[in-house]
Amino acid sequence: MDNYLPCDVVEINSLENLSTWDTICVIESVPPILSCVFEEHRSFDKAFDSEVTCFKDPKTNIRIVSAPLGELDDFDDVRVYARASEKAISRAIKAGGKAVILVLPEAINTSGRFQYSALQTILGALHELYVPIQLREDVPDQKQRIEKLGVYHSNAGFLKKVVDDSLQFERGRFAARDIGGGDPERMAPPKVATYVENLFAKTNIKLTIISDLAVIQKDFPLFEAVNRAASSVARHNGRIIYLEYEAPQNAKKTVILVGKGVCYDTGGADIKAGGIMAGMSRDKCGAAFVGGFMKYVSETAPQHTNVIGVMCMVRNSVGEECYVADEVVTARSGARVRVGNTDAEGRMCMADALCEMKQRALSMPDSHLFTIATLTGHAHLAVGVGYSIVMDNGPAREQGHGNELKKNGDLIGDPFEISTLQREDFSAHQSKILGEDVIQANNLPSSRTPRGHQTPAAFMMLASGLDKHGTNSSNPLKYSHLDIAGSAGDHPDTPTGSPLLAIAKTHLI
Incomplete structure (x- = not known):
């Protein structure tokens, strides 16, 4: 079998x-x-x-x-x-x-x-x-x-x-x-890495895994902040997993996917209290989608499209080593980020990898960057069960990407709703204090925050430097944030693998 x-x-x-x-x-x-x-x-x-x-x-x-x-x-x-x-x-x-x-x-x-x-x-x-x-x-x-x-x-x-x-x-x-x-132990970051190694053994996918804490501290400081408490437990220590597919013929486009892989989310120092921690082993479904999508890429071997997937696997643990609100962390991009709430860890764990992929995208043909995450309860509340949300930056919106993704998702049975990024989303994350550039989050649940699923996309653009690559810049880059909190499948339902069908139909088929 x-x-x-x-x-x-x-x-x-x-x-x-x-x-x-x-x-x-x-x-x-x-x-x-x-x-x-x-x-x-x-x-x-x-x-x-x-x-x-x-x-x-x-x-x-x-x-x-x-x-x-x-x-x-x-x-x-x-x-x-x-x-x-x-x-x-x-x-x-x-x-x-x-x-x-x-x-x-x-x-x-x-x-x-x-x-x-x-x-x-x-x-x-x-x-x-x-x-x-x-x-x-x-x-x-x-x-x-x-x-x-x-x-x-x-x-x-x-x-x-x-x-x-x-x-x-x-x-x-x-x-x-x-x-x-998989539960928090079966699919802790090192075991996800082992699973992925077996998944892509002897295939057309190039696999690279970063586990060295010194490298993580130097190159992925926002990820390292989230990983800090978990890193003292070897079986929980974070992994950044790269999956790369190179088109056999001259590539005409590049799809780059960065997935949130929070294998368990306690909330960290801002702990999830009142019983809402249950089910947080599903907070890795963004990265899980990336792994599954790259399996599909391996199977179908697109002729003219390069595809890169990054799985940011981390556990948001609580303990004496955990990061806390009010810390100021300098991101890979150089942006100085003030932590507002340690339960807003998903945007932190992806932002440095997004920054790295932004640099690579500049030298690759027709690049489109994505972040994919079960990021906010606000998204789940806004669109309900079974629907993903797409938020495009200027260059992606100008090409009609969100509309195309929605049309294809509706057809193939993997539906999207479209949300639009506005100036207020960026203002919400811009620091008012000298010596800080970006505020990571406010101290309310996303479901009680106005525009609670849109503002995290703005944060990731600001923290990664993607805000400098808009329509009027010298190097425009297409970027879309996908919040799949409503479509990934909450416990006890079976995970869905969404939005694999819609992304494949839009960008590969």
């Missing part, structure tokens, strides 16, 4: 011989061989087209699970197929299914809002089949929920293409789920 898939996946072009299968899951298109039994059940069950049902087909002697889409309106999107597929697989497992066939929508849509319906149907099933890494490792006989997944469509060419595309996406999402969902 593929180490980065939940089970074996098999393409099926015919439903004539079902001797090795025990369950068929139908979402939308009913195969002709099952049409009679579907009509029979529909005739006496008024809820048949709106509820998940499981029944036996007497003709084929096989279990059938029907998970209808229900009535769709103008506000539904392609994710309805993934949700229905998840329900179907869940019901099949509860019924005892081990060898399950998933029937794809028969219509091949090449345009419109449901053109990725088949892809989402497969990805929904694979999402439901994911088994957390610690269960796979600790209880090997539970490492799979089913033995094999068959995928059926009558058009062999279409089937092969959509299955291949789905598995490339899923291997990336699988790795992102492992990293993002």
Whole structure:
């Protein structure tokens, strides 16, 4: 079995011989061989087209699970197929299914809002089949929920293409789920580094890992401040992980991704009190996305695009060595940063790496820089579960990047909402005291701060020096901050790997 898939996946072009299968899951298109039994059940069950049902087909002697889409309106999107597929697989497992066939929508849509319906149907099933890494490792006989997944469509060419595309996406999402969902010890920074080493062994991805404290102190002082308390415990000491893919042909563009990898966030000296610390092992899902995205890049090997990923893996621990509010730290860029709240550690751990990548981007073709993070409760509150937020700087906004990302995310089932950076976001972080340049944060939760998810992007631009590379500068650089607090998947839900699909569709496909 593929180490980065939940089970074996098999393409099926015919439903004539079902001797090795025990369950068929139908979402939308009913195969002709099952049409009679579907009509029979529909005739006496008024809820048949709106509820998940499981029944036996007497003709084929096989279990059938029907998970209808229900009535769709103008506000539904392609994710309805993934949700229905998840329900179907869940019901099949509860019924005892081990060898399950998933029937794809028969219509091949090449345009419109449901053109990725088949892809989402497969990805929904694979999402439901994911088994957390610690269960796979600790209880090997539970490492799979089913033995094999068959995928059926009558058009062999279409089937092969959509299955291949789905598995490339899923291997990336699988790795992102492992990293993002692992507990604070299983996916502490050194163990993330080991996982990534195995993930990219003998591949086309160049891997570099920085663990030397002297190097971190010299080159990544904001990251080092966050890492200070954790660094006294070897198994918690931070890592900065570089993943680099070089296009085999002349590169026409460069995508650079810097991910927040806070493996556990206690809040530091500004400790998360009142029970809100639970679930903070998911604060590394930005970096987890970067690792998963680079797995997708490795699989697809884009011909004309260079891709660099930086995973900033750190634990925001509390103790006598932890950094505290009122400290002034000189960033890699030279900006003097006053700490306002140690629970605003995500922006700190990414800013120095962003500064370094800014310098590299200046010599690379058509560069676009990103920071990706489960950064603010404000983002989660603003857009809700299942949605990422994009904030573009001037050069990225001028090229219509946010609109393109939103359009592609809506189509492929990985949606974005657009937020706009304003002058007030920068003013909020500009120091009023001589000897300080940037204020890291105020002392309120982001959810109680006006423009609480926009201002951190402004901070990272100021702390990294990216504010000097706007539209009217001599060296404009495109930069987008992605807050994925709403889309990454909070405990106890399975991590999603978002926004892998939307970023791939916009920048690679």
